Amino acid sequence: MSVEIHPTAIVAKGAELADGVSVGPFCIVGERVKIGPDTRLKSHVVVEGSTTIGARNEIHAFAVLGGPPQHTAYKGEDTRLEIGDDNIIREHATMNIGTVAGGGLTKVGSKGLYMIESHVGHDCVVGDNVILIKQATLGGHCLLGDFVIVGGLAAVHQFTRVGPHAMIGGLAAVVKDVIPYGSVWGNHAHLEGLNLVGLKRRGFSRETINTLRAAYRLLFADEGTFQERLEDTARTFADSPEVMEIINFIRADASRPLCLPEREV
Template sequence: MANIHQTAIIEDGAELADDVVIGPYCHVGGKVRLGAGVELKSHVVVAGRTHVGSGSVIYPFASIGHRPQDLKYAGEDTLLDIGSNNQIREHVTMNPGTAHGGGVTKIGNNCLFMASTHVGHDCQVGDFVIMANNSVLAGHVEVEDHVILGGTSAVKQWVRLGAHSIIGGLAGVEFDVIPFGSVIGDRARLHGLNLIGLKRRNFSREEIHALRGAYKAVFTSDEGTLRERASKAREAFAGFASVETMTRFITDRENRRFCVPRVGEEA
């Protein structure tokens, strides 16, 4: 049976799995859905139309699902959809979507949101993402799988963070970050590949070697446009999935700007 502390407030209409654990002084709104094994430690507020997947744990003073921080929001019935097995630590804030942004903020599975992180309205966050303390996502940001954001980093509206990329602490990210990329700086610049992450996730030496070659072909040449160089690199390193992922990220959408390295910096 659900274990609900006597001081918790559960509004009528809330849907709770049989084995949820809700600690002291939590407040769960009437449109909230909590999946199997979800635990709210204490002093957690879950509001709005918010779904929390199985096995997720939310720590004290997190504010989940309250009104988006967008003056255009007019009370639409939008959604915050949080996946399974996420760790949401103290003072984290997550907002639902807005009507003009698609209506859904979506969080994947197996993510860690450290203390005081923020996920803005209409963000799309993948699986196995780590946001270190005080890192923040503005509205409409796309974060692909296995991304790591360093402490106190900030990502501007509409930016994309490619899979397996890493954002350095204190970085301000204004433009898209390629998959497997590493960015640093108060106005973030590309600083090579996330080689440590690639090795930790058991990418082969051949795959890493091909990815480094493609990176150099794209970012250290001045022949043609970035998109043209990415297309050529994809052809030159055909058969390597990581190269395909990185180059497609550059070429598949038009009118995007990317974090790029300083002249002379390589992978």
């Protein structure tokens, strides 16, 4: 297979384009860019910096990938952006390279959908099957697990963790960590419950969902201290990998506090 480059596109010497890559009108591809097989740049796409893009990605007009971090400490260091396979990156979406202080790498997984004007900040690590709805924004150093959905116009504060299968409602301002399978809403966001719709869509069994609901009620009940409830939940549901994923997420060292319910569960 050959590479297709529109006559109006600019592809720098040194860029590496695999078989089947298509570079559309008025695109700009930098000299340190690597693009995997069958990836398509529609038109007016800018890919710069030390950016590696995997296979079969579809990148739409005016997306900018690999731009410098929006951070005053960045002084032009050769940091990186890595994007996986089979993503759809829509118009005006932006993904920045990392910073030296943050490890030098922004990493985006595979099979994601990044809608219009969504943003992945420097040093973020984003899992697979993630959806950022229109104008959703990730500050620097955010960690998103697999199957996370971030609603339209929602913003996730820098250094915040969002566990796998969590749902963030539209317009939410997320300044605290979100447990796996959780659903949060509001400004500032609070935990509303579990992401039951997402769990059902992804084929989690009724038994698993009921176990998660029981664990959630125990973990966020009014009785005792939170630490006591955490240990009770860990003992009671030790055989559930999904519940233990929540427990381990909470126990892990974190720079942000935990997003909690506003009311009784």
